[in-house]
Amino acid sequence: MDSKFAVEKMLEAILGNNVSLDEKNQVMKAINREITEKPFRVAVIGQSGVGKSTTLNAVFGLKNYTSNVAEGTTDIEEKVFEMRDGFSLSIYDMPGIGYDIDKDAEYEKMYAKILPECDVIVYIINAHSKDIGEDCRILRDVVLPVCNTNNIRENLILAFNKIDTIGEMQNPNDPELRWNTVENLPTEKLKSAIKIKLEDLTDKLIDERLVGGEDSIKPHQVVFYSAIYNYNLSAFLKAITVAGNRGWIWTGTVGFEQIGKWSDKKL
């Protein structure tokens, strides 16, 4: 079995016969070292119930991953997963920091210690949340300042999960507002409900200067998806690819292999 990563195969083909064998080997060795010398580090932040486990399963292919980090803990362990051929993924599973403003300083210390080590920082929010005010406050007052101080704002992805449940939350008795599991698409009525909700959410992000402000993130760093239905994961993968200086490593190695790996439709 060819053990090369996708980016290595691409690079080898691009170089072709245009360079000497020695030069080609030098380049391939350099890229392989870039890929394997340290794990690809991902911090995942979110309150209980936002779908951290399902997201890590759907996007990063971590089968049977369970997020059981205690709410409010600041003692975070790095979990390393060997992918293949010397490449590994490491996850910092971090709870949402709760709604106690007095604890902000404590959590800021935790984020300041861990986030600068990470290649990608995923902050997950429930898309069907009635009020994202507290998440906006935490992002604005704690997470973004840490990212800006350490020049890692481009590593941040704001991930709105569970867009499939937006309709049910509005009216659980309306079958037209439920996800079409046969086609794996929103129904037309659900699509309209999702559109309105996403417009509200994006307006809120812009009003709060989390997007469209100085030192804020860009629209492409915000993704709307459903982890459980593997819906719109391509946007998530694109956001990872462009994250910071090393996001490309995930997609260029195992990103395409891992995404949606354990989805029901593939069984």
Add this chain to the structure above:
Amino acid sequence: MEMTIEQRRDYDKLTKEQKEYFAFFERQKPNWTFSQVMAKVQFNIIMDDPKGPLGDCGDVDPHDPAIWLTILGGVKVALSKFKSISDSITNAINGAISSLKQMISLGIRKVGNAIEKILDSIF
């Protein structure tokens, strides 16, 4: 809305339809700055994408030229750390990057010719 030179440059890159969105959002949110209105326009573009969160997302496309453009950009930066990289290597990578940029500007989702053949062999 008054714009700086850079903002005017960004605004001029918008299509006619996107400029209409800009004007609409500018009226809807008179207190928003240029950057805030542009962010709303960009979100609108994302929502309008037929393969976006309101469309038929389908499977992840490993032939997407935008993704490969980013990956090769990352490779180039990684290799720039090494002084011994020759011009022929840099030229080969730059050639592939130009092809991908051309595909993106022409709006062709699947890359053509040599790059496509490479991706077909990989995926």
